[in-house]
Amino acid sequence: DDLAADHRVVLVDAPGHGASAAVRADLATTAGLLAEAGGRAVYVGYSMGGRMVLRLALDRPDLVAGLVLIGATAGIDDPVERAARRRSDEALARRIEDEGVTSFLEGWLAQPLFHGLPDDPAERRARATNTPEGLASSLRLAGTGTMDPPWWDELPILGERGLPVTMIVGERDAKYRTIADN
Numbered sequence: 001d002d003l004a005a006d007h008r009v010v011l012v013d014a015p016g017h018g019a020s021a022a023v024r025a026d027l028a029t030t031a032g033l034l035a036e037a038g039g040r041a042v043y044v045g046y047s048m049g050g051r052m053v054l055r056l057a058l059d060r061p062d063l064v065a066g067l068v069l070i071g072a073t074a075g076i077d078d079p080v081e082r083a084a085r086r087r088s089d090e091a092l093a094r095r096i097e098d099e100g101v102t103s104f105l106e107g108w109l110a111q112p113l114f115h116g117l118p119d120d121p122a123e124r125r126a127r128a129t130n131t132p133e134g135l136a137s138s139l140r141l142a143g144t145g146t147m148d149p150p151w152w153d154e155l156p157i158l159g160e161r162g163l164p165v166t167m168i169v170g171e172r173d174a175k176y177r178t179i180a181d182n
Helices: 027-038 048-059 079-099 101-109 121-128 132-142 156-160 174-181
Strands: 041-046 064-070 165-168
Touching (some): 101 121
Parallel strands (some): 041 064, 064 165
């Protein structure tokens, strides 16, 4: 609401989420969809959304006036760790399909990373409208392990084009604090 007071804000549901639950798209395809929806703009993305807007900036820097990445990464360099992440995401996808969205949300929000966040019933209801199939597809197509190869070597193009990039991480998010510092 604060941004909308003096900016045009376009909010999208990521593939597999919300009103886009039936959309199946990997990160590159999603970047193209974002380009169509937003045109030239400052793009903001959290976690998977950060990977999506980062892919957009790498593929179409002409459309990105600025980039705000919240808890996002350019991938996992180590192939063993990347493969482990894919297996972990696949296991989570199967769990969501087997147990449903409500059970997944309870476990997800119980993680220490989210401890202390206010429990917003409206937000929880909105998240519960996701489908198991959509969330599982999102993990399989756009999880961090799918970034093979990772995009670290592509990042210099952002600097070469003078693209302003802001990295935001939570104070308790040690993994992404390390990434942002580098």
